[in-house]
Amino acid sequence: MTPFTVLTGLVAPLDRANVDTDQIIPKQYLKSIRRTGFGDYLFDAWRFEDEGDIGMTPNERTINRSFVLNQPRYQGAQILVAGPNFGCGSSREHAVWALSEYGFRCVIAPSFADIFHSNCFKNGLLPVVLPKETVDELMAGAADGGFELTVDLPAQTVTLPDGRSIGFDIDPNRKRMLVEGLDDIGLTLAEADAIRRFETGHRQRMPWLFME
Amino acid sequence: MAPTTLYDKVWDAHVVGQRADGQTMLYIDQQLLHEVTSPQAFEGLELAGRPPWRVGANLATPDHNVPTERRELGLDGIDDPVALEQVITLDRNCKRYGITEFDITDTRQGIVHVMGPEQGATLPGMTIVCGDSHTSTHGAFGALAQGIGTSDVEHVLATQCLVQSKARNYRVQVDGRLGAGVTAKDLILAIIGRIGTAGATGHTLEFMGEAVRALSMEGRMTMCNMAIEAGARAGMVAVDDTTLEYVHGRPFAPSGDLWNQAEDYWRTLVSDPDARFDASLTLDGSALEPQVSWGTSPEMVVPVSGATPNPDRLDDPAAAEGVRRALAYMGLAPDQPITDIRLDRVFIGSCTNSRIEDLRAAAAVVRGRKVAGTVKQAMVVPGSGLVKAQAEEEGLAQIFLDAGFEWRAAGCSMCLAMNPDRLMPGEHCASTSNRNFEGRQGYGGRTHLVSPAMAAAAAVAGHFVDVRELS
Numbered sequence A: 001m002t003p004f005t006v007l008t009g010l011v012a013p014l015d016r017a018n019v020d021t022d023q024i025i026p027k028q029y030l031k032s033i034r035r036t037g038f039g040d041y042l043f044d045a046w047r048f049e050d051e052g053d054i055g056m057t058p059n060e061r062t063i064n065r066s067f068v069l070n071q072p073r074y075q076g077a078q079i080l081v082a083g084p085n086f087g088c089g090s091s092r093e094h095a096v097w098a099l100s101e102y103g104f105r106c107v108i109a110p111s112f113a114d115i116f117h118s119n120c121f122k123n124g125l126l127p128v129v130l131p132k133e134t135v136d137e138l139m140a141g142a143a144d145g146g147f148e149l150t151v152d153l154p155a156q157t158v159t160l161p162d163g164r165s166i167g168f169d170i171d172p173n174r175k176r177m178l179v180e181g182l183d184d185i186g187l188t189l190a191e192a193d194a195i196r197r198f199e200t201g202h203r204q205r206m207p208w209l210f211m212e
Numbered sequence B: 001m002a003p004t005t006l007y008d009k010v011w012d013a014h015v016v017g018q019r020a021d022g023q024t025m026l027y028i029d030q031q032l033l034h035e036v037t038s039p040q041a042f043e044g045l046e047l048a049g050r051p052p053w054r055v056g057a058n059l060a061t062p063d064h065n066v067p068t069e070r071r072e073l074g075l076d077g078i079d080d081p082v083a084l085e086q087v088i089t090l091d092r093n094c095k096r097y098g099i100t101e102f103d104i105t106d107t108r109q110g111i112v113h114v115m116g117p118e119q120g121a122t123l124p125g126m127t128i129v130c131g132d133s134h135t136s137t138h139g140a141f142g143a144l145a146q147g148i149g150t151s152d153v154e155h156v157l158a159t160q161c162l163v164q165s166k167a168r169n170y171r172v173q174v175d176g177r178l179g180a181g182v183t184a185k186d187l188i189l190a191i192i193g194r195i196g197t198a199g200a201t202g203h204t205l206e207f208m209g210e211a212v213r214a215l216s217m218e219g220r221m222t223m224c225n226m227a228i229e230a231g232a233r234a235g236m237v238a239v240d241d242t243t244l245e246y247v248h249g250r251p252f253a254p255s256g257d258l259w260n261q262a263e264d265y266w267r268t269l270v271s272d273p274d275a276r277f278d279a280s281l282t283l284d285g286s287a288l289e290p291q292v293s294w295g296t297s298p299e300m301v302v303p304v305s306g307a308t309p310n311p312d313r314l315d316d317p318a319a320a321e322g323v324r325r326a327l328a329y330m331g332l333a334p335d336q337p338i339t340d341i342r343l344d345r346v347f348i349g350s351c352t353n354s355r356i357e358d359l360r361a362a363a364a365v366v367r368g369r370k371v372a373g374t375v376k377q378a379m380v381v382p383g384s385g386l387v388k389a390q391a392e393e394e395g396l397a398q399i400f401l402d403a404g405f406e407w408r409a410a411g412c413s414m415c416l417a418m419n420p421d422r423l424m425p426g427e428h429c430a431s432t433s434n435r436n437f438e439g440r441q442g443y444g445g446r447t448h449l450v451s452p453a454m455a456a457a458a459a460v461a462g463h464f465v466d467v468r469e470l471s
């Protein structure tokens, strides 16, 4: 996984609460058996005025000019600032893949849904939780475009253009995973002996779980 | 020993230990697999040259993508080549690794969350995962069942462990008994309406109280199914006689001495009387009415006697904006009575409400009546091939067909419209599924979440009605 350390990037504001993963990437694209190819369909029903299908390119579509990500001033944005409960609903990791492939490396919101939040860490996308008032301030700051933030994961700070730094909390273990770009499965398999030991005891305690 | 909750007990019984990075490894007893969220996980295993840790702890079936017509054709009935490739990929992966799969031609095929319990593959006290957020369904058995993303599907395949931190405990106590015509679906919708879609984020819900104890296993599954719609990754109900009676004799359930040994343990799977919960909610079940969602989030729900909200009367400008946007998407006016909403389609199905009792409840309303002429399509999609067969044997299928419903083969179908079953832009649908998100049931479609009996009543009337007033 690509490590995440310090990112300075343009902010795009998505001022909506409860953005669900069906909006982030609609179902027709989940038929793909690949991990890539989702960026063109991020926020599909909001970005485009027509109904899309797998394999279509943005050139073939009718662009919704009023949607924030389609405005010239947000092209190249790497940081998405959104409302509370971002990523609720379906567990589809395709939502994280779509955001990453589109170019986002960090999402800042007052709160995230649990499954989306843990999916982010598996893919090098940093979810940052900040208080609602701060998020509102960032949202306002980004309203005219050209608003850049520096997200420093090792230092756990978000720095505004005026130089103010705001701290954020993050689980220290998950932080390490991202900063060092660790292989999640490899880390667990390093404990294979412990898993085997547990399994042996578990089988003795609950043999009905091992009838295969 | 300090008193513990049901969630604490199941969690504690599965902690393997800490990894080098300090995170907790939780042992997983059962993983359910389907075609949509597993291909990239299998590919990851293959690329890394890692074998599955414990093949027998996995069970697969295709459900999201499969067409619900022409099932006798098997794979040849899938017209969409991309969907076909995905279904075939699941078959191929299962064959390659020796994972048990109920494929598209198997009568045991069905929605994973219907199939697992039906087979007895879901047992009390288990830890269960699936690459699907409605895995919470299985918590009805006193299991800890959670939805996970595809990277975690791969992780569990490779290590039999899920790495996560423990959630907090949230108790939902429902006193009294639900009235006639009021179901588990109405109860869970009302709870979500009360606490909101993020109300239980970071928590495991435990449903308890007289109304919950009186529910059948199918009703408990309906409740736990929608725990995720309140933000909780898992919902649970304590084990009791109802649980054990349901599990007994199912194909994957233990029998004989092993059953007795299991039962002794399963009976301990209840929260201690003085266990500590981090949050709680108490409701009077006897005061509940049938519920109908009006908006684009499951928390946007009102009793059938109610009306849509009026954003001008809300103090919080952000909340008012959310209501305005939802009303605009749904094509509804403020203060519009729910019973004025006309339906274009009716969908009875999904992992929330496609089990035999759901179909019986809907059939009881439909019997001797006809789908209203203004309803373009009303369909019943049983949750599994076995539910379908049973409903046919009980004569329910004929009741639906006589009334003008379509009777389909098992799958997710119009719950998420990945297969050909879907709404057209602007259409209103009374649906027994769990999500009314924008476009969920088809691009531009408008979903209203209801119970099976309420959906059946709406099909007959052409608009929402209180099922208790149809006699």
Ligand code: SF4
Pocket: B063, B064, B111, B112, B113, B132, B134, B350, B351, B352, B411, B412, B415, B416, B433, B434
């Ligand atoms: S029926 Fe709907 S909610 Fe349930 S697993 Fe299928 S798509 Fe998901």
